[in-house]
């Protein structure tokens with residue numbers, strides 16, 4: 001499959017090139033040249049298909065023969081080696097729990113698939129690659145866990161000293177093997193700038209075959225479309241389906257929109273945001289106006305300039321009226337989010353995390369005057385946000401064993417200034 005840049009200033013590339021490059025040189029985003037339609041036969045049978053078979057058929061549409069079928073089946077199975085349960089929270093309201101992977105957030109899905117695709121291609125070309133990633137918390141842990149033990153690939157994670165939670169730091173710094181954590185004297189923005197500068201330094205980029213794993217990579221988007229098909233397989237036979245996606249950088253929602261373009265019958269998508277409501281505001285005003293992000297309790301959605309807006313814009317022919325038809329936007333404050341976590345827990349016993357709670361709110365608002373079956377994505381385990389969730393419900397939250405395991409391990413991190421020279425010293429030793 002060929003991929004083009006949304007800015008259309010660079011030539012089309014293969015899937016392999018698109019995922020090693022991450023970002024095209026014209027600063028656009030890669031999109032598949034053709035969005036393949038799955039046959040009606042597929043949708044007739046989907047309700048009886050296992051998750052891995054569904055995911056394989058969907059993945060094939062994006063990758064075609066660049067990865068042989070047998071390898072691709074293996075990649076899909078290893079990516080989704082955990083459950084994606086659909087839990088009924090209330091009548092007609094379901095949570096799609098995407099947090100049963102190793103780091104307890106949906107980003108595991110994208111990171112695991114990306115890691116395996118990159119590893120496949122680097123084995124074929126006998127080239128070592130280095131993944132360089134800056135993190136404010138969750139992305140780094142999913143990437144570290146997803147790439148752990150991959151041959152031919154080293155991962156270097158830059159994180160701001162003292163600015164991520166204890167559990168997040170343990171998730172980055174205790175794995176060892178091919179994962180190296182660098183603790184940067186600075187902010188997340190400094191870390192991100194180091195990554196940018198490293199990629200702009202062509203000599204460095206070539207020498208260490210630097211690759212990015214950030215969320216604009218197509219190989220993180222592809223597997224996120226699998227679970228929309230899975231939801232339809234479980235619920236959609238007789239029902240109109242509405243799906244609410246708690247959004248920050250809009251990768252998850254874009255994956256859903258791609259699934260719909262492939263023929264998946266979803267009646268409506270809801271873009272649920274916290275106070276960083278750039279996309280809902282665009283739906284209202286018709287002006288896309290990025291701004292500085294504001295801190296909220298659903299912090300993985302604190303994005304002021306959502307990159308995947310440009311993918312959606314491309315899908316919708318840059319027409320705000322199409323956006324308005326395809327998306328309902330809504331935005332919720334921290335107060336509303338907290339109140340909802342407390343209320344839903346009290347009424348049903350179901351514990352939402354702050355991100356899922358925003359998704360739940362958007363869904364409930366829509367269902368007030370529409371008759372449909374609703375699903376919201378539960379993107380992280382509530383135990384990842386103990387500081388927020390425990391005071392709200394005034395109870396201890398049980399920590400899953402796989403999170404607890406990290407807490408008991410020994411931290412290893414290389415301390416450094418936000419300086420490219422110091423980073424290169426580390427790259428040399430890998």
Ligand SMILES: *Cc1c(COP(=O)(O)O)cnc(C)c1O
Nearest residue numbers: 247248249250251252300379380
């Ligand atoms: C990253 C993240 C989101 C936002 O997903 P996008 O694809 O960036 O819109 C939502 N919830 C959690 C827990 C996340 O980690």
